[in-house]
Amino acid sequence: MPRIIDELWYGQVDPIEFFGKNNSELKISEAKAIEKIELLAKAIGETEAEMLQDLVNNYILLATKQAFSDGFSLGTKLTAEALLNADNCIIPNK
Numbered sequence: 805m806p807r808i809i810d811e812l813w814y815g816q817v818d819p820i821e822f823f824g825k826n827n828s829e830l831k832i833s834e835a836k837a838i839e840k841i842e843l844l845a846k847a848i849g850e851t852e853a854e855m856l857q858d859l860v861n862n863y864i865l866l867a868t869k870q871a872f873s874d875g876f877s878l879g880t881k882l883t884a885e886a887l888l889n890a891d892n893c894i895i896p897n898k
Contacts (some may be wrong), residue, residue, distance in 0.1 A: 811817040841860060845853035
């Protein structure tokens with residue numbers, strides 16, 4: 805069985821596919837945001853609506869990249885601390 809870190813490294817896992825999968829609060833918030841964006845798009849012209857959609861898509865891309873980066877960084881720090889903790893060290897002291 806391949807390790808998740810290997811799958812992630814080789815681009816076989818898309819971390820965003822797990823985002824909010826089982827989070828009903830997030831799904832409700834997302835539905836409300838989509839509804840408001842659609843209402844705004846109807847209130848403005850077609851060109852402005854396309855610009856709005858581009859803006860939203862770019863913001864989502866930036867936010868998810870930053871969230872992944874922050875989460876990965878935190879996970880790395882937690883792992884390093886767990887491995888290097890003198891009380892719970894799994895690496896034998898020399």
